[in-house]
Amino acid sequence: MPRMFSSDHRDRCRNGRPDPFPVHTLKRVDRPTTLIHDDLVQRVDEREHGFNRAARGDFGPRLAAEFQRQVAKYPLSGALGTMTGVMGRLVEGGGAQSASRTGEKPAMPGVAGSVAPGTDDPGRMALHIKETAYFLRADAVGICELPAYAVYSHSRRGGMPAHLDHKYAVAILVDQDWRTASAFDGRDWISNSMSFLGYATAAFIAGILADYIRRLGYPARAHNALNYQVVVPPILLWAGLGELSRIGDTVINPFLGPRFKAAVVTTDLPLTVDKPIDFGLQDFCGKCRKCARACPSRALSDGGKEMHNGYEKWPTDVQKCTSMRVGNPKGAGCGTCIKVCPWNKPFTPLHRAVNRVVRTVPAVRRLAIWGDDLLGYGKAHSDQQWWLDLEDKDGVLNVPGRGAQRK
């Protein structure tokens, strides 16, 4: 809701800048703070992602079965997942739309026959596209050139080779809701719904934005959780929306922490791109380790970085992480790493001030990490629980044991 503060905040902080968050205070760098050997990174086959491997049985028959019900087993994540699926059918316009689907009438028009006048200034268009995304209620937006290695080699949909030659990527972040993140324990029944709140809402915004760009006369495709042609993390790094963290392959935004989901619009609309950011996360994650210690499946490493497909990053055990998220017997999904991350905070005046100091003064980081525990962050404030503990078993909703205990 709290758009009600927007104008106030924008008037005070933005001074004509498009971003509601004070991104102008961030240190910009030429390359992501994670070492990437661009020439060594291999394009990823979407079929090899953890969820798809679980679905096809690589992690055993139980997880293959659980994968089918993991979203629908909780009614709110089920509804959000269904809406995200609808958005997955609205990523392209006109012919491409119907071509990509089962002969369904295209819901959106294709690329306009002529280019809109005044849209050839990359600087003006970058500003305009960000303003448009914020008007559509995005929480953070960044733009980069689309790295070739950020395009999947093959789609999970029938293993079709992916072809995408758009020059630019616009990344849209949507908050998973701080209040819920403060109340939940990281892996109870609302967890998947928080993910799909971000997925569905970012997909909704990206779908409208891509349609808008096509109406301006430029090719554009939306990419969302249920219909990607791109790998999101490198796009977030190059678009200056965050740094790669100890939470495997997860990018942390300095203002939202890991508490967001992203959708992307790729396009050929000429855009001035953003630069990567450095807010000290490589040093911070090196010292913190809370996600690794809290991870219920021990999927995260509390050690050092390793080379993986051209990236020097903290390693993750994808099977352990996926098994917990898909097979969680006492909840729906898992976001324990998001829950306990010290960057998972509301953007209040106090936190804004602390945030800036921690970003800019390395010496205070150990103190901040220690104080975070002292102040009880990372704990479940179950007195604030607003959701119902329910589990769908064979079409019947029951109150699961653990939920009953929490009541």
Added chain:
Amino acid sequence: MPRMFSSDHRDRCRNGRPDPFPVHTLKRVDRPTTLIHDDLVQRVDEREHGFNRAARGDFGPRLAAEFQRQVAKYPLSGALGTMTGVMGRLVEGGGAQSASRTGEKPAMPGVAGSVAPGTDDPGRMALHIKETAYFLRADAVGICELPAYAVYSHSRRGGMPAHLDHKYAVAILVDQDWRTASAFDGRDWISNSMSFLGYATAAFIAGILADYIRRLGYPARAHNALNYQVVVPPILLWAGLGELSRIGDTVINPFLGPRFKAAVVTTDLPLTVDKPIDFGLQDFCGKCRKCARACPSRALSDGGKEMHNGYEKWPTDVQKCTSMRVGNPKGAGCGTCIKVCPWNKPFTPLHRAVNRVVRTVPAVRRLAIWGDDLLGYGKAHSDQQWWLDLEDKDGVLNVPGRGAQRK
């Protein structure tokens, strides 16, 4: 975006109450402040609404033609209108869904076969449904019993008699964006996009919420701008979301003013209802008259109330209002009344304080109305214009003359 303030604001103001806006400070009354003779109100035939009359030619051939392009003539409202249309196909689940459309596979499941345990407490469910809508990023939510006269007699879709016997209505409000409302002049090219931002986003939230309620085992239908079975204003009055204003048939919310659009979910889920509110708007609108003076089509009255279909309200010339919104030659749509309304403000600490005084102290209202002009509210702050002035003519986008002059 500014959900970043939510937790802060909620923690300070909510104390366990579901609503982010301080609705607990509002005066509650037993009946809407507008006199309604419940027994005299006739159900409305949707085909007789201004837009539908314009579409069928009641207001002449030019407006009938303009109606077809009024949303698509501006690319952003076109994209938002297309998404709203998609949401218009997602109001029901299962069979009803496919029955209501052209044999398309239902996108959403129907009502669950069994009722979720613990959902039979109306008080708990009212709180839960509000919390869920706010989690889905609604800006304001209210609940009432569905008045029989709020159901259309006939649908504009083929004139089918409307049948809806749900007991409750949950109304969801979405802000049209204060920053844009401050920048625009009320009737330039972004106007329709502001309306459809509210329509599309409220429809998105209502569609997910109705699906969620059906998964809990209760009938539920979403109602949005492109697929209503209900008349929205009386629902907003009974749900305590606002009072009927001088702006014809428009309900003003004490915190959003008229700067919102609504979607509704009707259901049989047992819910405790809200009571109507009285924040002095009948007295305020009696004194203000800014909307009537600013209306470019002279559609609003600066006189007194009149009886119309059982309501004692300020009259509107529907043909003049519709003709301006559909036929606006120098913009897309018209929201001049929303622009100049003194209740169209951001929810900043200063405005929150003034808001409370104006609501509770009748004597200061004339001063507030005078001061509003003095401080330049209601003026277009075109230096803040972020959108493009564009007009689609026969599939080609041009920069319209007036837009060029403003540059």
